[in-house]
Amino acid sequence: MKSVKEIKAFVSERSIDEYDQIIACLSSDARKAIQTLCLQLARQKSAHEQECERMQRMYHYENELKSKGIKLIAGMDEVGRGPLIGPVVAAAVILDDKTDYFGINDSKKLTAEKRNYFYDKIIQNAVGYGIGMASHDEIDEINILNATKLAMIRAVKALNNSVSPDFLLIDALKIDDIPIRQLNIVKGDEKSASIAAASIVAKVTRDDLMQTIHEAYPNYGFNTNMGYGTDLHYEGLRKYGMTPFHRKSFLKNFK
Structure with a gap:
């Protein structure tokens, strides 16, 4: 024994x-x-x-579309609609069929370590990916919903490797200004691998940007709250005021 x-x-x-x-x-x-x-x-x-x-x-939506002969399917998602500072960031990702993305999920359900793992795998292996942003000034000018759609349009236009998607799977939103067939899926980042991949690329990109802003303005806790309205963030606003990156339209009633 x-x-x-x-x-x-x-x-x-x-x-x-x-x-x-x-x-x-x-x-x-x-x-x-x-x-x-x-x-x-x-x-x-x-x-x-x-x-x-x-x-x-x-992979239900992707497989269903591919069974109809649709090959290049881009998942789309955004990050940063709720924070008080910084841009809204969108990503478009066309996953490849050869890489194992087992375990991929909505970026909010993954640890930072897992997000970075999948981010690297997506960047290295995807058929194409694109990142689009709408700045804090654009958010103030055209509102957060329209800024989100603008960021998504920019993400599609930024797709690398000269690829143009045949179909878009979009988390929740419908983008009328993109002349590509699309399907908006509520909670799509939990239901589509392609949308989940886009959510990961967008979140890692925005989190890195907030880390950079934190290094310039360390009194607001941006490295942990990513610009959301935490107690530490509001405390920093009361003591030091708004930074050049804050969304003024989000802080109209702040005292």
Whole structure:
């Protein structure tokens, strides 16, 4: 009989596809540590199967469109509609079919480490990606909704590798000024891998920008609140006033 340590070392080298067989072999081992290990493996296998099912759903819209002969599908999303400072940032991403994006999700549901992991993978492997912004001044001039649409238009125009999408999957919004077939999906960043990818690219881009602004104006906590109206942010506004990057239209009633 192998020791618990030896069994755990063996299991650590096995793939999740082998877990059912391992659990069956270990089920007769009465040692508490081994039974606990079996329970852990069963939970991990179940969680993996649920994630596989979620990933199938994440490609539902893309697969349906591709079955109709539509090849270049761009997911679109934006970040930064709610903050008091900085631009709204949009991204358009056409995912490739060869890269494994297993685990991709709405950027808000990922850790910063996971977002950066997927960001690098998307930038390196996507068929194309584009980033568009609308500044704080443009937000003040044309309002946040119109500025968001402007950023999205710019993201499509900025798609690299000279690619032009055949279809757009857009999180919630409809963009009338883009002459490309499109589908707006409520909570699309939770339902489409392409939109989730766009949300990741947009968020990492904007978070990096807010880090840069934080270095110039360190008294507002932009490195942690990303420009949202936290207590620290409002405290900074009371003490130091608005920076050149604040959205004046968002702070009309601030005292």
